[in-house]
Amino acid sequence: MRILTAEQLSEADKISIKKQQISSEELMEKAASLVFKEIHNRLQTAQIPIKIFCGIGNNGGDGLVVARLLMEQAYSVEVFIVNYSDKRSEDFLSNFQKLKNLDRVRPVLINSETDFPEIKSGDFIIDAIFGIGLNRPAEGWVAKLIDRLNESGAFKLSIDMPSGLFSDKPTDPDSSIIHADFTLSFQTPKMSFFLPESMDYVGDFQILDIGLDKEYLAKLKPQAVLVSKGIAQSLYKPRRKNSHKGDYGHLLISGGSYGKMGSVNLTATAALRTGCGLCTLYIPRCGYEILQTNLPEAMVLTGDDQDFLSGYPEDFEPDGLCFGMGAGTSDKAKTALEDMLKRTKKPVLVDADGLNILSENKELLKLLPENSVLTPHPGELKRLIGQWTDDFEKLEKVKKFSQKYKIIVLVKGAYTFIVNREEVYINNSGNPGMATAGSGDVLSGVIASLMVQGYSPLSAAVLGVYQHGVSGDIAASEKGYEAIMASDIAANMGIAFLRLTESDEA
Numbered sequence: 001m002r003i004l005t006a007e008q009l010s011e012a013d014k015i016s017i018k019k020q021q022i023s024s025e026e027l028m029e030k031a032a033s034l035v036f037k038e039i040h041n042r043l044q045t046a047q048i049p050i051k052i053f054c055g056i057g058n059n060g061g062d063g064l065v066v067a068r069l070l071m072e073q074a075y076s077v078e079v080f081i082v083n084y085s086d087k088r089s090e091d092f093l094s095n096f097q098k099l100k101n102l103d104r105v106r107p108v109l110i111n112s113e114t115d116f117p118e119i120k121s122g123d124f125i126i127d128a129i130f131g132i133g134l135n136r137p138a139e140g141w142v143a144k145l146i147d148r149l150n151e152s153g154a155f156k157l158s159i160d161m162p163s164g165l166f167s168d169k170p171t172d173p174d175s176s177i178i179h180a181d182f183t184l185s186f187q188t189p190k191m192s193f194f195l196p197e198s199m200d201y202v203g204d205f206q207i208l209d210i211g212l213d214k215e216y217l218a219k220l221k222p223q224a225v226l227v228s229k230g231i232a233q234s235l236y237k238p239r240r241k242n243s244h245k246g247d248y249g250h251l252l253i254s255g256g257s258y259g260k261m262g263s264v265n266l267t268a269t270a271a272l273r274t275g276c277g278l279c280t281l282y283i284p285r286c287g288y289e290i291l292q293t294n295l296p297e298a299m300v301l302t303g304d305d306q307d308f309l310s311g312y313p314e315d316f317e318p319d320g321l322c323f324g325m326g327a328g329t330s331d332k333a334k335t336a337l338e339d340m341l342k343r344t345k346k347p348v349l350v351d352a353d354g355l356n357i358l359s360e361n362k363e364l365l366k367l368l369p370e371n372s373v374l375t376p377h378p379g380e381l382k383r384l385i386g387q388w389t390d391d392f393e394k395l396e397k398v399k400k401f402s403q404k405y406k407i408i409v410l411v412k413g414a415y416t417f418i419v420n421r422e423e424v425y426i427n428n429s430g431n432p433g434m435a436t437a438g439s440g441d442v443l444s445g446v447i448a449s450l451m452v453q454g455y456s457p458l459s460a461a462v463l464g465v466y467q468h469g470v471s472g473d474i475a476a477s478e479k480g481y482e483a484i485m486a487s488d489i490a491a492n493m494g495i496a497f498l499r500l501t502e503s504d505e506a
């Protein structure tokens with residue numbers, strides 16, 4: 001699914017109206033009917049008090065249509081017009097008239113704080129105050145109304161956007177923003193739904209296809225692409241019957257230090273569970289027995305230092321390299337990374353302490369082969385690219401960093417972003433149980449394994465992040481969030497691949 005800006009969507013709105021020869025009022029009726037259907041499906045005419053707060057633009061117009069449709073089904077509905085301006089939109093006005101024509105309804109105008117209704121925690125609030133037309137923070141009594149709705153404890157459903165939240169630029173966290181429990185949004189998800197600073201305002205969300213012109217939408221450059229099962233399936237390369245382990249690549253994983261061999265174990269297990277043909281581990285000597293005993297499927301080479309990574313194996317040509325987990329940031333580990341980068345032209349994956357070494361020795365960034373993959377979590381990212389003022393600036397900085405060094409950069413989080421120069425992919429699989437020690441080590445193993453199996457680094461990153469999330473979702477369904485350990489994510493990778501190749505009908 002492609003993520004578009006407010007400007008692109010309102011343009012698509014106009015073009016669709018023209019091409020489909022419908023009026024904007026008909027499009028509003030269609031969009032709002034879909035919202036009504038979702039509510040009706042869930043409430044099944046339950047007589048709970050529904051309070052709809054409508055602005056005076058088209059988002060408010062949507063709210064008025066939903067109000068009318070709910071009333072036709074005999075729901076208990078009160079309508080409040082948040083009368084913040086006299087510039088009422090045409091479609092608002094025609095739907096306002098239609099609503100007033102129903103004799104049971106008396107929409108209440110809110111012009112100041114004294115007009116605020118009482119809101120109880122058992123109310124069901126529909127928020128149609130502002131949508132994608134928001135162009136400045138909510139102010140004055142409108143801001144106070146938003147705060148009041150938030151404090152009420154009532155369930156809040158936002159139409160298109162939580163009111164007060166910008167869709168594609170930063171919103172001041174001190175401004176008043178509806179804290180929605182659920183958002184029903186039109187046509188495409190919006191960028192702010194996925195960013196750590198704003199995602200909590202959105203609650204759970206669902207996208208309603210209001211039928212904007214597909215041909216036109218396809219031509220637009222998206223802000224980002226939301227990775228779906230379909231995209232993951234299109235990247236997947238089935239294994240051929242007529243093949244042997246040499247066809248699936250030889251991965252070298254370089255990392256570990258005294259007390260941190262578990263990270264290498266996790267990365268290697270994940271890599272093997274993701275299907276690479278061969279896996280060699282390059283580690284300090286203290287890890288030799290540990291890994292040979294724990295993971296007989298992997299081969300082990302050691303440097304000459306007992307406790308820290310050092311040097312790089314002579315006369316060794318793997319198909320791909322993965323560096324950093326548990327490696328520490330000692331001078332020896334730095335030299336190990338430098339030696340590795342000087343010896344290879346193939347894209348590498350650098351994670352964890354490898355990223356910290358790069359942050360402390362920025363000159364090494366220039367040695368990264370083109371299309372190498374970096375997998376920082378927010379702390380590591382900050383050390384690499386410097387501080388940012390908000391999530392949108394962060395993303396711009398990551399894009400520039402990716403362009404400058406010609407590399408692929410992940411921004412790990414609840415939604416992991418995969419940034420390849422100007423292109424951004426957002427992953428939607430996974431769950432909060434995966435916020436656990438070693439989860440990142442497993443992810444590195446998955447992506448690096450795909451890289452040596454002939455996937456392009458970008459495909460490996462997109463498919464790897466998606467599969468890592470699916471595997472975590474399988475673990476969560478079996479164990480619950482709290483009990484997930486990183487090794488469970490590696491262990492379920494096989495089922496995650498079975499799920500990937502299953503059609504949805506099956």
Ligand SMILES: NC(=O)C1=CN([C@@H]2O[C@H](COP(=O)(O)OP(=O)(O)OC[C@H]3O[C@@H](n4cnc5c(N)ncnc54)[C@H](OP(=O)(O)O)[C@@H]3O)[C@@H](O)[C@H]2O)[C@@H](O)CC1
Binds near residue numbers: 084142210
């Ligand atoms: N595009 C689509 O695909 C479809 C869109 N549809 C619906 O239309 C919605 C967009 O409607 P919209 O453009 O009329 O804007 P909306 O969000 O109702 O705001 C109204 C006006 O408020 C104003 N304003 C802004 N900020 C303000 C502030 N802080 N405080 C006070 N005033 C402020 C500003 O006007 P201004 O005062 O700046 O002239 C703005 O124009 C969209 O979210 C969806 O629900 C569907 O019906 C069909 C398909």
Ligand SMILES: [K+]
Binds near residue numbers: 127129158159
């Ligand atoms: K809204």
